[in-house]
Amino acid sequence: MISRVQRRLFHTTAERLKKTPAEQRWLARQLSDPYVKSARQQNYRCRSAFKLLEIDEKHGILQPGFSVIDCGAAPGAWSQVAVHRVNATGSDPEAPVGFVVGVDLLHIPPLDGALFLPHSDLLQPAVQARIQESLPAGEAHVILNDMAPNASGIRELDQQRLAELCLCVLGLARMVLGPGGTLLCKFWDGVHSRLIQNRLTELFREVKTLKPRASRKESSEIYFLAKRYRKS
Structure with missing residues (x-):
């Protein structure tokens, strides 16, 4: 048998x-993959949650009461982390209540404590306006960007497309990020990464390059952590 x-x-x-x-x-x-296993055990929607968890543990970018924008939110793992860290559900009655809004071209399953804008293109001004309208006082403390284009197999083209997405998020930051705010932005190490880093340096007082342990070793994925936004 x-x-x-x-x-x-x-x-x-x-x-x-x-x-x-x-x-x-x-x-x-x-x-x-141990992170895939841990994500299942801890009820995270995907392994990428551990990248944000590690970054936040080291750099403290998410605080109770903060308003957060999650760009490229699907399937919602980063939003799960953000909701908990900023107390978006009000589960801690002693702490300020935060806010999380996520946007993605794809469907995002609902999540308690988060407002999702699925099937929405961040490159569209109307979508950016909806994000701003949803934010308390129209401003965010943190913007998280884990977006990436669909891979074409042509490295230079893929990097160019990712650079365009990052520049779009920088444009959103100029609209909605409050003074002293933080931007965490994914990129692929290569010819265009210096351009993005230079743009961030113009807008933020502190810019670091990070490679979380949960990022696969064979991946060229890096994260720019830009803090202390120079709001003009």
Whole structure:
């Protein structure tokens, strides 16, 4: 008689045989990834939550009472972290209540304590206006940007597209980020990264380059942490 474990193993093996080599490598990486396992155990929507958790633990960018914008929010893991850290649900009656708004082109499952704008293009001025209208007093303390374009396979083109997204977020910061505010922005290390870093340095008093442990070693992904916004 076949046990439940044997049936699961047979099913997994059969599914792997149907997949392309690239899909099989991705599946194997997911199954062996400790952050994927931890995300399931701690009920985070994806492993990227641990990138923000690590950054916040070291740099304290999320505080109770803060208003936060999560750009590229789907599936909502960063918003989960932000909701808890800024007390957006009011679960701590002794702390100020914060606010979290997330935006993405994709669908975002609802999350208690967060306002989501799914199927929304941040490049559109109307979407940026909706974000500003949703914010208490029309200002944010923190902007989180984990957006990335769909990979074309052409490195230079992908970096250019990501640079355009980052510059869009910088434009949003000029609209809604309050004095002394913080921007955390994902980028891919390469020819365009210096351009983004220079733009951030013009607008913020402190800019650091970070590589969280949860970022895969083979990934060129980096994060710019820009603090103390020079509100003009």
